[in-house]
Amino acid sequence: MERRHEVWTALALAFVAAGCEPIEHDPTGSVGDLGAGRFKYDCVATGDAVCNATMAVDENETALALGVAREVPLVVAVGGRFDLSFSSSGETAFVEAARQDVVSGQGGFIIAEPGLHAFLARAASGEVADFIHVEARRVAELEVWAQGAVPNSVSLAVGERLAVAALPRDGLGAPLAGGGSYDWSASTLGQVDIEPVQGSITSTLRDDEVELVGLVEGTLTVTVTRGDVSVEIPVTVTPEVMP
């Protein structure tokens, strides 16, 4: 009887110990085609819609295409810079592009041609641990977002700051990931300031997000350009709001 009791105690302890073992569970990134590990997306350049600092773009609207929690986006922009890493249980692997003739691997990846592009996670031995495909498409249009919407025009008071963001889309309307360089300009000098996003050290005037600061009442047009694609948005600066 005593012996049976000892067996049951040992079994119970083993059960508890198994339950207490740390379970390796990393929900970030996207599972590779072989299911051996997860590929993770990293922003490595300014102007990547995946890593915006402001709430100008409604992330719920773009989450499916651009991914969340370092998921690999469905589509990246041709010419957009990004990086991928790979992790699996205890194994290290470096990521390389299947097509090195059209995918640059310096400081992240830049895809020069539209289409499907496989990325391989390779172990030090050269063997392949896993792979994933990313589609590249050209930027066909830009949208200007402010306060979670795509307005026909924006309005701000003298002294007010308003975060605005440009979102690149392909010819089918899908948002595109991948960093790129933007040019922001105002049709009238001195009426608004175009400044980097406050509090973000990665933000520059070449970013996809900027802040407009109202200076002088009136109307003007702000233009943002990425490559050979531009969009204009009318801006109205209203009188200063007194507290």
Place this chain on the structure above:
Amino acid sequence: MSRWAVLAAGLLAFATGCSTEHSLECTLVSDPPQSVLLADDLIEIPAGVAVAARIVAIEDDARRPDRVRLIPQRVGIIGVEEIVDGDREFTLWGMEPGRTEVDVFFDGEKVLELEAVVTDPRIGAP
């Protein structure tokens, strides 16, 4: 039937019986996002696409446990590497449009060649 015909038939049967037939049994184990042709003597894959396949050595219609190695003759057209912890599984990927032969080794001995064709994905693309 003349004696020569009988002799020739016998020699032919003897020769056929003595030659070893090598081939591969190739099966896709991942879903390629674009059309990939994987036959026992031909691989056709678009540039930029990767696929996983189980490749088994066949000798005289029987599966063999030999370690298979695949080495493209031209570098930079098609990539072929074994999968980590895979059971005779390989990843094949199109590196650049073009053609090459792929040398097939069973346990270190070259036994046959496959033809690999890497297609240009822009051709026929919308």
